[in-house]
Amino acid sequence: MQRASEAEHPHHNLPVETTVMSVLLALSVSHLLNDTLQAVLPAIYPILKQSLQLSLTQIGDIGLTYQFTASLLQPLVGLYTDRHPRPYSLAIGMCLTLTGLVLLSQANSFAALRLAAALTGMGSAIFHPGASRLTRLASGGRHGFAQSLFQVGGNLGTSFGPLLVALVIGARGQANVLWFSLLALVGIVILTRLGRWHHNHILSLPQLTNTSHHQHIAPRLPAGKTSRALMVLLALIFSKYFYLTSITSYYTFYLIEKFGVSIKQAQIYLFVFLFAVALGTILGGPVGDRYGRKIVIWFSIFGTAPFTLVLPFATLPWTIVLSVFIGVILASAFSAILVYAQELLPGNVGLVAGLFFGLAFGIAGIAAALIGRLADHTSLDFVYRICSYLPLIGLLTVFLPKINSQTNPASNRR
Numbered sequence: 001m002q003r004a005s006e007a008e009h010p011h012h013n014l015p016v017e018t019t020v021m022s023v024l025l026a027l028s029v030s031h032l033l034n035d036t037l038q039a040v041l042p043a044i045y046p047i048l049k050q051s052l053q054l055s056l057t058q059i060g061d062i063g064l065t066y067q068f069t070a071s072l073l074q075p076l077v078g079l080y081t082d083r084h085p086r087p088y089s090l091a092i093g094m095c096l097t098l099t100g101l102v103l104l105s106q107a108n109s110f111a112a113l114r115l116a117a118a119l120t121g122m123g124s125a126i127f128h129p130g131a132s133r134l135t136r137l138a139s140g141g142r143h144g145f146a147q148s149l150f151q152v153g154g155n156l157g158t159s160f161g162p163l164l165v166a167l168v169i170g171a172r173g174q175a176n177v178l179w180f181s182l183l184a185l186v187g188i189v190i191l192t193r194l195g196r197w198h199h200n201h202i203l204s205l206p207q208l209t210n211t212s213h214h215q216h217i218a219p220r221l222p223a224g225k226t227s228r229a230l231m232v233l234l235a236l237i238f239s240k241y242f243y244l245t246s247i248t249s250y251y252t253f254y255l256i257e258k259f260g261v262s263i264k265q266a267q268i269y270l271f272v273f274l275f276a277v278a279l280g281t282i283l284g285g286p287v288g289d290r291y292g293r294k295i296v297i298w299f300s301i302f303g304t305a306p307f308t309l310v311l312p313f314a315t316l317p318w319t320i321v322l323s324v325f326i327g328v329i330l331a332s333a334f335s336a337i338l339v340y341a342q343e344l345l346p347g348n349v350g351l352v353a354g355l356f357f358g359l360a361f362g363i364a365g366i367a368a369a370l371i372g373r374l375a376d377h378t379s380l381d382f383v384y385r386i387c388s389y390l391p392l393i394g395l396l397t398v399f400l401p402k403i404n405s406q407t408n409p410a411s412n413r414r
Helices: 021-038 045-052 056-083 089-106 110-137 143-169 174-203 223-248 251-259 263-291 293-302 305-313 316-331 333-344 349-377 380-387 390-399
Strands: none
Touching: 021 089, 021 110, 021 143, 021 174, 045 056, 045 110, 045 174, 045 251, 045 263, 056 110, 056 349, 089 110, 089 174, 110 143, 110 174, 110 349, 143 174, 143 263, 143 333, 223 251, 223 263, 223 293, 223 316, 223 333, 223 349, 223 380, 223 390, 251 263, 251 316, 251 380, 263 293, 263 316, 263 333, 293 316, 293 333, 293 390, 305 316, 305 380, 305 390, 316 333, 333 349, 349 380
16 A cells, blocks of 8 residues: 655644545445444344344344444544554454454344444444544545545445345354354455554654644634534434434335335345445535535435435335435435534544444434334334434534535645
């Protein structure tokens, strides 16, 4: 990988002058591997439900354990590594994911499943803040493009997870999860090389004293406006990820219950939705670089509403078609939201990434538990009718202020 010998400022968190595509591609591939492995757990929920006689409430609790572990740790990891970089922490995170997968393949109790979920959540918590920081570091000022490239790897991984589960595991049992440990080993190798690149970049920079650590970075907006903008962004993240969880965790059950499809068919239809999410992700960042983050955020969240409102009343073929539109449109928001937040709080790349990834995981975990309980007492059809209104929260985008760099993205480049 190319060594970053030139930097804009003598600081380990500042980007190199030109986009380092080899690093960005390696980060995208590692994100693909990480999120493929993270997607294995929800993809085998139907198998676990049958083999261990779990209720939907217990399925939701497993999801809550995974998401809650990741959400609590991510901001803390991001805050710490912003101040004290640990180049090889990403490889350590992947080792935790590997341990969780091995345990998941052998778990024969509800408690063991929750421990496996917690370990994979810890792996994700370490991966996302550090990888997001490296993405910005290697972006060369093309922050939206770099974040979208990084995100699309993760979304592709999330979409490949259920497909690989259908092909590798099928109905043969959870022990076949062990095959996915091979992907984790590949990820450890890639992340170790990325750690070496990051270490070399740090060594190439003069050391700063603590008093000069952040002197060159100033907030773009007054504190009050920044706080209000962050609150709006957090509300949008809530809308996006609560609805996404209703699909990623329960879409297979919904299709089986409403249309009588097989488990394998349901997993393939879930792959179609998640692949659409990956496609939408790659569009959001570059469009935000060119036309402004706010436009992308507005269209992505609020623009999903007509499709989500129709979904509960659609036939199976139309359900698949609508899921594609929902996935593409809704997914384009996250890269824009994350870069917008990083511009609101310059110099805190890892903290912002940890906060927003952590919030996304936390919301997903709480949503998984709540939806499971509500579905046990009503039906998944009722759940989807309620969740279809969530994208209307996107109306709050009107309260987001403009940031100067959005109107002239070229100014971010050298």
